Amino acid sequence: MATITTQAPAAVPVTEARPALWRRVPTGVLFTLPFLLFYAAFLIWPTISAFGLSFFNESLTGTRGELVGLRNWTEMLGDAAMWSALGNTLYFTVLSTPPLVLLGLVMALLTNRVMPLRWLWRLSFFMPFLLPASVMSLIWLWLYQPGFGLLNGALTSLGISEVGWLSDPSLAMISVVIATLWWTVGFNFLLYLAALQQIPEQLYEAASIDGAGWWQRLWSITLPMLGRTTGLVIVLQLLASLRLFDQAYLIYQGSGGPAFSARPVLEYVYDTAFTSFRFGYASAISSFFFVLIVVVSVTQLKLFPSRREDER
Amino acid sequence: MADGPPRPSRRAVLGAALALGTLTLAGCGGEGGTTKVRYWNLFGGGDGALMLTMQDEFRNNNPGIALEAVTLAWGAPYYTKLAMAAAGGRAPDVAVLHLSRLTGYAPGHLLDPFDEKLLAEFGVTRDQFPPGLIERATVDGRLYALPLDTHPFVMYYNTDIAQKAGLLGPDGKLAPISGPDALIDALTKAKQVTGAYGLALDNLDVMPWRLFWALYRQQDGDITLPAGGSVGIDDVKALKVLNFMGQLTAEGLATRNVDYPGAVATFAGGKAGFHWNGGWETATFTTAKMPYSMTRLPNIFGNARTSGDAHSFVLPHQRARDPITTRASYRFITELLKSSVTWGRAGHVPAYQPVVAEPAYLALKPQSEYRDVTPDVQLDPPAWFSGSGSDFENQAGSAFQRVLAGSLTPEQALAQFKAAVDKLLSTPSPV
CATH class of the missing domain: 3.40.190.10 (Periplasmic binding protein-like II)
Known part of the structure; x- marks a missing residue:
C-alpha cells in the first residue's frame, strides 16, 4: 500500500525540487489523520480540559467559575459518597471479571465441537450482547421483581423465600453483575471462539497419537495456545467493568440502588455534574478516576507482556 | 481488493451525501413567513399523548407558527439537557419545568423572566393562578414560571x-x-x-x-x-x-x-x-x-x-431574544393554558383557574373529583x-x-x- 506514493512519477520535474508538503508526510499519518483529529478533539482535549476544570468551582448554571485551587481535590478525598461509589465500581469489577472471562471460555469450548444445531447455540450465547443497555435493563428489572418476577416466582415455587434482588443493599450490585454477565459474556465468548479456531488441528492429532486425553489436550494445548487471547480478554474486561454505568443507572433508574449500594463512581460523577451542576468538582473526581484506570492499565501491561515468544 | 463488486466513485458518494444533506436541511427550514417556536417537555406517559393533542390543536389554530416540540425522558436527564441548552444560551423558546426545581435553575441565569405586560395582551395575568404557586414562581418580584397544573x-x-x-x-x-x-x-x-x-x-x-x-x-x-x-x-x-x-x-x-x-x-x-x-x-x-x-x-x-408538584412553562435563557418569536412563544403558552381542560384528562389539576370552573372540566370523572386539592399540594x-x-x-x-x-x-x-x-x-x- 505504501508503494503508491513512492511510485508517484516525476512527470513534472519542476515540482521535483519542492515536493508538496503533504507528500513528505508519511502515508500512515495521513491515513490516520481523520481519526487523530477526532481523538484529539473528543478525547485528549476533554481530558486535559477536565483536569483544568477541577481547580475551578465551575457550575453549569454559569454563575460561578472562580479558581479555587485544590479545594475540589481536598473535598473529594474527604467525600464518603465518592469513596463508596468508587468501592462499588471496584466491587463490581472484582465480581464480574472472573465469571465473564471463565464463562466466555467455557461457552466457547462447548460450542467449538461438532454438534447438531451448533449455529443456534453460538447465536444464543452471543445474541444478548447485541441488545441495547436499555432493553437488557428492562428485561432484568422484570425478572427481579418481587411477587411476580420470574426469579422470585421460581424461588417461591421451590419453597425458598423471596430475595430482594433490587431492594437489598447487599444484593443490589450482585443483581447488576448477574444481568451484566448474561448481557456481555457473548463478546468474550466470540473472542475465545475465534481464538480456538486458530489452533492448528495437527497439534491435537499429534497429541492424540501420543495418547493424550481430553483434559490433557485442554491443559497442554488449548489453554496455552489461548494465552494471548486470555490476556486480551482480561484487559478488555477489566476496562469494561471499571466503566460500569449504563446498566446500573438504568436498572435503578438513576437512583443508585438501595442505600446507593449500586451507584458506580461514574454515576456519581454524572450526578454531581449534571444533576447538581457542579462541573468543577465532578471534573476532579473523573480526573482522579482516570489516573486510577491508567495505573491499572499500566500494571496490566507489566503483568501480561503483550509480545510473547510465540510470534514465529 | 480489486475483485470486489464495483464500488461507486468517491465523487459520486460525496455528491449523493451533499444532495441528501441539502434535502434534509430544506426539510427542516419550514415555509417562508412562519415563526418557529421550539418547545421542550418531559411528558412521556399518558399525559404525553394529551400534550400531543394540545400541540396539534395549537398548530391548527395558528398556521403561521411552526411549532417544533420535543419530548425528552423525565427526570434528571431532562433537567440536564435543559440546563446545558440554557447555559449555552441557545435554549428552546419554551420549556416545561417542575416548579419545585425553580430555585436550582438560577432564575436570571438559566431562566429568563416573563414580561407580564405582554402576557396580559394575551389575556393571562398572575391573579388567574393559585397564589401559592405564583409566590413560588416569583423571584425578586419577577415572574419566572407560569404553572400549567398541580x-x-x-x-x-x-x-x-x-x-x-x-x-x-x-x-x-x-x-x-x-x-x-x-x-x-x-x-x-x-x-x-x-x-x-x-x-x-x-x-x-x-x-x-x-x-x-x-x-x-x-x-x-x-x-x-x-x-x-x-x-x-x-x-x-x-x-x-x-x-x-x-x-x-x-x-x-x-x-x-x-x-x-x-x-x-x-x-x-x-x-x-x-x-x-x-x-x-x-x-x-x-x-x-x-x-x-x-x-x-x-x-x-x-x-x-x-x-406534589406543578408543571410550569418557563423561558430558558437565550442570549438574544427575537421579539417575533417571543410573541409566538407567549401565544403558544397562553393558548395551552386556556385549553388545559384536555390536560386535566391526564389526572393533573389545571392551574389556570378559569379552566377549573369550566363545565367540560367538571364533567371529567374521576379526574375532577380532587380539583380542590391545589392549595394543599406541598412542593x-x-x-x-x-x-x-x-x-x-x-x-x-x-x-x-x-x-x-x-x-x-x-x-x-x-x-x-x-x-x-x-x-x-x-x-x-x-x-
Missing part, C-alpha cells in the same frame, strides 16, 4: 374490591377515611378481599419521600434548609410518619420492595384495593379497563395536605438541590425506602436523611 400524590381505589370490602358509601364513592386507624382498617379489609395486599405502593426511588412529605406536612411539620447550616426538622413528627410507613409494609398491608412498574402492575392486576401515586397513571388504568376511581390522599395525621422545601428529580429527593427516597423494606429503624433512617441533607447543605452551591 399534580398531587393521590389515592386510587379499585371500586369492585372496595365494594366487596364494604368501603363504599351509599353514593358509590369511597366512604371518607380519616386517621391512621381508619386507614389501617380499610387496607386490612381490602387485603382480605384481594388475598394479597391492601395497598400497592412503590417502595423505591422517590415515592417514599413523596409519602413521607405528605404525611409530615399533614402534621404541619416544617423542614428548613439553611445553606451551610444543618437541616431543621421536627423529629417527633418525622418519626411518627416513619413508624406508620414501616407498619404498612411490615404487616403486609402494603407491597414491600416493589418498584414503580411493579406497584402499578399490582394495582392494575387487582392484587391490591388501593394505590398511592401521582395522578398521572389514569390513562394506564383506564386502558387496563379495570373498575377504579380516585380521590385525595386521606387525612391521616391532622389535615388533608398531600405532596419540596426550596433549595438549589431540591425539587423533582433532584439529589435531595434521591437521598430522601434512599433513606426512607429502607424503613419500608424493614432494613432500618425509623430512627436510623431519619439520621441517614439528616446526614445526607446536611452534606447537601454544606456543599458549595453551584447557583
Whole structure:
C-alpha cells in the first residue's frame, strides 16, 4: 500500500525540487489523520480540559467559575459518597471479571465441537450482547421483581423465600453483575471462539497419537495456545467493568440502588455534574478516576507482556 | 481488493451525501413567513399523548407558527439537557419545568423572566393562578414560571374490591377515611378481599419521600434548609410518619420492595384495593379497563395536605431574544393554558383557574373529583438541590425506602436523611 506514493512519477520535474508538503508526510499519518483529529478533539482535549476544570468551582448554571485551587481535590478525598461509589465500581469489577472471562471460555469450548444445531447455540450465547443497555435493563428489572418476577416466582415455587434482588443493599450490585454477565459474556465468548479456531488441528492429532486425553489436550494445548487471547480478554474486561454505568443507572433508574449500594463512581460523577451542576468538582473526581484506570492499565501491561515468544 | 463488486466513485458518494444533506436541511427550514417556536417537555406517559393533542390543536389554530416540540425522558436527564441548552444560551423558546426545581435553575441565569405586560395582551395575568404557586414562581418580584397544573400524590381505589370490602358509601364513592386507624382498617379489609395486599405502593426511588412529605406536612411539620447550616426538622413528627410507613409494609398491608412498574402492575392486576401515586397513571388504568376511581390522599395525621408538584412553562435563557418569536412563544403558552381542560384528562389539576370552573372540566370523572386539592399540594422545601428529580429527593427516597423494606429503624433512617441533607447543605452551591 505504501508503494503508491513512492511510485508517484516525476512527470513534472519542476515540482521535483519542492515536493508538496503533504507528500513528505508519511502515508500512515495521513491515513490516520481523520481519526487523530477526532481523538484529539473528543478525547485528549476533554481530558486535559477536565483536569483544568477541577481547580475551578465551575457550575453549569454559569454563575460561578472562580479558581479555587485544590479545594475540589481536598473535598473529594474527604467525600464518603465518592469513596463508596468508587468501592462499588471496584466491587463490581472484582465480581464480574472472573465469571465473564471463565464463562466466555467455557461457552466457547462447548460450542467449538461438532454438534447438531451448533449455529443456534453460538447465536444464543452471543445474541444478548447485541441488545441495547436499555432493553437488557428492562428485561432484568422484570425478572427481579418481587411477587411476580420470574426469579422470585421460581424461588417461591421451590419453597425458598423471596430475595430482594433490587431492594437489598447487599444484593443490589450482585443483581447488576448477574444481568451484566448474561448481557456481555457473548463478546468474550466470540473472542475465545475465534481464538480456538486458530489452533492448528495437527497439534491435537499429534497429541492424540501420543495418547493424550481430553483434559490433557485442554491443559497442554488449548489453554496455552489461548494465552494471548486470555490476556486480551482480561484487559478488555477489566476496562469494561471499571466503566460500569449504563446498566446500573438504568436498572435503578438513576437512583443508585438501595442505600446507593449500586451507584458506580461514574454515576456519581454524572450526578454531581449534571444533576447538581457542579462541573468543577465532578471534573476532579473523573480526573482522579482516570489516573486510577491508567495505573491499572499500566500494571496490566507489566503483568501480561503483550509480545510473547510465540510470534514465529 | 480489486475483485470486489464495483464500488461507486468517491465523487459520486460525496455528491449523493451533499444532495441528501441539502434535502434534509430544506426539510427542516419550514415555509417562508412562519415563526418557529421550539418547545421542550418531559411528558412521556399518558399525559404525553394529551400534550400531543394540545400541540396539534395549537398548530391548527395558528398556521403561521411552526411549532417544533420535543419530548425528552423525565427526570434528571431532562433537567440536564435543559440546563446545558440554557447555559449555552441557545435554549428552546419554551420549556416545561417542575416548579419545585425553580430555585436550582438560577432564575436570571438559566431562566429568563416573563414580561407580564405582554402576557396580559394575551389575556393571562398572575391573579388567574393559585397564589401559592405564583409566590413560588416569583423571584425578586419577577415572574419566572407560569404553572400549567398541580399534580398531587393521590389515592386510587379499585371500586369492585372496595365494594366487596364494604368501603363504599351509599353514593358509590369511597366512604371518607380519616386517621391512621381508619386507614389501617380499610387496607386490612381490602387485603382480605384481594388475598394479597391492601395497598400497592412503590417502595423505591422517590415515592417514599413523596409519602413521607405528605404525611409530615399533614402534621404541619416544617423542614428548613439553611445553606451551610444543618437541616431543621421536627423529629417527633418525622418519626411518627416513619413508624406508620414501616407498619404498612411490615404487616403486609402494603407491597414491600416493589418498584414503580411493579406497584402499578399490582394495582392494575387487582392484587391490591388501593394505590398511592401521582395522578398521572389514569390513562394506564383506564386502558387496563379495570373498575377504579380516585380521590385525595386521606387525612391521616391532622389535615388533608398531600405532596406534589406543578408543571410550569418557563423561558430558558437565550442570549438574544427575537421579539417575533417571543410573541409566538407567549401565544403558544397562553393558548395551552386556556385549553388545559384536555390536560386535566391526564389526572393533573389545571392551574389556570378559569379552566377549573369550566363545565367540560367538571364533567371529567374521576379526574375532577380532587380539583380542590391545589392549595394543599406541598412542593419540596426550596433549595438549589431540591425539587423533582433532584439529589435531595434521591437521598430522601434512599433513606426512607429502607424503613419500608424493614432494613432500618425509623430512627436510623431519619439520621441517614439528616446526614445526607446536611452534606447537601454544606456543599458549595453551584447557583
